[in-house]
Amino acid sequence: MNGKGKTGNTKLVKQMNREGILYQLRQHPRLSRAELSVRTKLSRPCVSSLVDEMIHEGLIHEVGAGESKGGRKPILLEYNVQAYTVVGAVFEGSELEMAIADLKGELLHSVHSRLNQPVNGDSALRALEFNLDKLLKKSGFDRDRVIGMGVGLPGITQKRSGTVSYAPSTGWMNLPVGREIEERLGIPVILDNDVNMMTLGEFYGGAGSGVSSLVYMYVGTGIGAGIIIDKQFYRGSKEAAGEIGYMLIGSQRSRKQDGFGLFEKNYSAAGICEKAAALGLVLDAERSVLQQLYQLDLKGSEEARTLLEDVYSSWASGIANTVSVLDPELLILSGEMVNLSEEGLQRIQQLLTEWVPVVPEIRLAFLRKRAGLLGAVHSVLEAFPSAQPGRSN
Structure with a gap:
């Protein structure tokens, strides 16, 4: 029993040490073994052994000699981002x-x-x-x-x-x-x-870069939100945090119909299309519903103007419910919401000012469709920071 425990502990320590070395090389490209020893607080023999192992795997490669400080020139190391x-x-x-x-x-x-x-x-x-x-x-x-x-x-x-x-x-x-x-x-x-x-994608490389606490609100086929508090993702006890599509906003008759929540049934992109049809407006579900409503509004359609005000008010209600509980530093609007006109964004901000005591900074999503892909990639890099392919830790 004790032998197994020691083996397990040894593997865990080694894994952590590998991750520490790779982290330093990501943050500070081209370090020597001696510099890695100082930054990771690991012994030089330990660093040399792990570095040689990761050079063999292709995760690290040597890129030439650095400046000498009185002795032999140190060999500089670089994280090989193309290894896997x-x-x-x-x-x-x-x-x-x-x-x-x-x-x-x-x-x-x-x-x-x-x-x-x-x-x-x-x-x-x-x-x-x-x-x-x-x-x-x-x-x-x-x-x-x-x-x-x-x-x-x-x-x-x-x-x-x-x-x-x-x-x-x-x-x-x-x-x-x-x-x-x-x-x-x-x-x-x-x-x-x-x-x-x-x-996660917007947090790492988009509108949320450099922010500690944010809510990301998405309107598409459904309505949902992502929550980051103090740079940590908040998922809830059953990992269902952010399912704001189930807020009780909209007509009560369609609660959880087809598995969708009330808010998203009424005010997702598909829900807005249904409301437009009920008003005699024809929208193409393959195009931005907001942009189409703006075009109809410019042509003098009272029905389009009425529906736009309904959408602004309902989206603002969902935002108010969310930010009044979480008080984020930043709110990122994404999906269909990135098509908001300046007038529409100002209307939502006006309503929030009337309804909640503190309104966060509001930004439109920067990465658009790339955000999900970037987040999916980073979720793997977080989980397997020094893993070999085909092997989870």
């Missing part, structure tokens, strides 16, 4: 976005596909498999160089267990979807809610 690769995938409605990235998190190639309706679990798995092969061919990477895949799905996901507990759009209910994808593709998978992935 990471894949990100995000489902939104009937669309699938996928990208392949290097170990720095920079997207190298991407593909987009539209899934045939109705979307189900099997068709989603087939799409992942087909597009992964497509990305590998485009990038020139072999499958055994893929560390893992981050997958964003609509619905309530349990990231820790890789389970989808509630995703009516794909039919995945209380299923170990993460394990199914791993078995199908042969690579480790990190599963999370699609809006959480988008939030």
Whole structure:
């Protein structure tokens, strides 16, 4: 028993030391073994042993000699961001976005596909498999160089267990979807809610960069939010935090119809299209509903003007409910909301000023569709910072 425990502890310590070295090389490119020893507080023999191991694996490479401080010139080391690769995938409605990235998190190639309706679990798995092969061919990477895949799905996901507990759009209910994808593709998978992935992307490389606490609000096929507090993602006790689409905003008659919440049933992009149709307005569901309403408003449509005011008021209600509880530093508006006119954004801010005591700074999402892919990639890099492909820790 004691022997096993020591072995386990030794492996854990070694893993942590490897991650410490890689972290320093990410933050400070071109360090010597001696400098790594100082920065990581590890002994020089320990650093040399781990560095040699990671050079052999391809994670680190030597890039020449540095300046001498009185003795032999030190050999400088660099993190090899091209050693392995990471894949990100995000489902939104009937669309699938996928990208392949290097170990720095920079997207190298991407593909987009539209899934045939109705979307189900099997068709989603087939799409992942087909597009992964497509990305590998485009990038020139072999499958055994893929560390893992981050997958964003609509619905309530349990990231820790890789389970989808509630995703009516794909039919995945209380299923170990993460394990199914791993078995199908042969690579480790990190599963999370699609809006959480988008939030992570904007936090790392978009409108949320440099902010400690934010709420990311997304309006698309559904309505959801991602929450970061003190630079930590907040998921809730059942990992269902941010499911603001279930707020009681809108007509009571459609509560949880088709698995969707009341707020999103009424004021998602699809919900707004239904309201427009009831007013005699014809909108194309494949285009921005806001932009179409603005065009009708310019032509003098009273119905479009009335619906726009209804949308502003209802979106502002959802925001007010959220920020009055969380008090974030920043609110990021995304999805259909990035199409808000200056007048529409000002109207929402005016309503918030009237309704809540403190209004956060509001920014439109910067990365748009790239946010989810970037977040999916970073979710893998966080989970497997020094892993070899095909092996989870």
